[in-house]
Amino acid sequence: MSALLEVENLSAGYGRVGVLHGLTLAAGHFGNVGLFGPNGHGKTTLLRAVSGLLRPTGGRIRFAGEDIIGRRPRDIVALGLIHVPQGNRLFPNLTIGECLTLGAHSPHARPHEAENREKVLKIFPKLGERWRQRVRTLSGGERQMVSIGTALMSHPSLLILDEPTLGLAPKVKDELCAAVLDISRGGVPLIVVEQDVEFLLELSGHLYLVNHGEVAAEIKPGESMDHGEIMRMYFGHERQP
Numbered sequence: 001m002s003a004l005l006e007v008e009n010l011s012a013g014y015g016r017v018g019v020l021h022g023l024t025l026a027a028g029h030f031g032n033v034g035l036f037g038p039n040g041h042g043k044t045t046l047l048r049a050v051s052g053l054l055r056p057t058g059g060r061i062r063f064a065g066e067d068i069i070g071r072r073p074r075d076i077v078a079l080g081l082i083h084v085p086q087g088n089r090l091f092p093n094l095t096i097g098e099c100l101t102l103g104a105h106s107p108h109a110r111p112h113e114a115e116n117r118e119k120v121l122k123i124f125p126k127l128g129e130r131w132r133q134r135v136r137t138l139s140g141g142e143r144q145m146v147s148i149g150t151a152l153m154s155h156p157s158l159l160i161l162d163e164p165t166l167g168l169a170p171k172v173k174d175e176l177c178a179a180v181l182d183i184s185r186g187g188v189p190l191i192v193v194e195q196d197v198e199f200l201l202e203l204s205g206h207l208y209l210v211n212h213g214e215v216a217a218e219i220k221p222g223e224s225m226d227h228g229e230i231m232r233m234y235f236g237h238e239r240q241p
């Protein structure tokens with residue numbers, strides 16, 4: 001089966017500082033993909049290049065069979081590749097309802113607005129209960145639900161989540177992880193960056209370790225590496241990142 005997203009020999013960076021050095025990976029052919037690795041080694045840079053927010057200096061990115069390097073982010077969104085970046089990027093004065101409606105703005109998403117709204121409110125019932133509440137008054141966990149809900153309204157064929165549980169309290173994190181698993185069961189393939197490898201293993205059997213701007217290791221479905229083995233690969237010995 002050919003991959004939905006193919007990244008080949010990708011180089012990218014900021015000014016004269018190179019961050020990605022010939023990174024190659026594929027996603028969307030075995031289901032979900034998990035990315036992990038030390039902080040500052042290029043995961044976010046990779047995702048920004050894939051979604052058109054950063055122009056790579058070399059290599060190829062293909063999505064659904066099309067070369068997407070040089071395309072505008074909004075054209076990449078129109079192809080169904082949706083990226084939820086790290087941190088709070090919502091408009092603070094919009095209500096939850098307005099954010100979700102904005103998510104369905106593109107011509108590709110509009111025909112599916114009602115069906116996607118129903119899905120989002122099933123996954124995150126709280127968003128329906130708080131429909132008219134402004135984003136600036138929401139907790140971190142609730143904002144993350146709005147971000148992911150808005151992305152689902154964009155009718156993704158591949159959804160990228162960059163550290164969706166960053167900075168959340170354990171109980172809220174568990175709720176959000178359960179919602180992400182729910183989304184994946186609904187048939188949308190995911191690429192998820194997370195430091196919590198246990199969660200990534202629950203989500204996917206296909207993981208990439210990104211280190212120094214390259215793929216340092218790939219764990220393919222069926223290789224069934226356990227958490228301890230992955231930690232040894234990561235650190236040379238067993239411990240949490």
Ligand SMILES: Nc1ncnc2c1ncn2[C@@H]1O[C@H](COP(=O)(O)OP(=O)(O)OP(=O)(O)O)[C@@H](O)[C@H]1O
Pocket residue numbers: 014017019037038039040041042043044045046
């Ligand atoms: N806008 C920017 N300008 C200059 N350097 C940047 C910029 N954004 C990121 N970098 C640098 O690029 C390198 C890779 O950062 P990146 O955010 O891709 O790493 P990461 O693996 O996603 O880390 P984390 O897990 O902490 O999010 C870091 O050294 C970072 O300081």
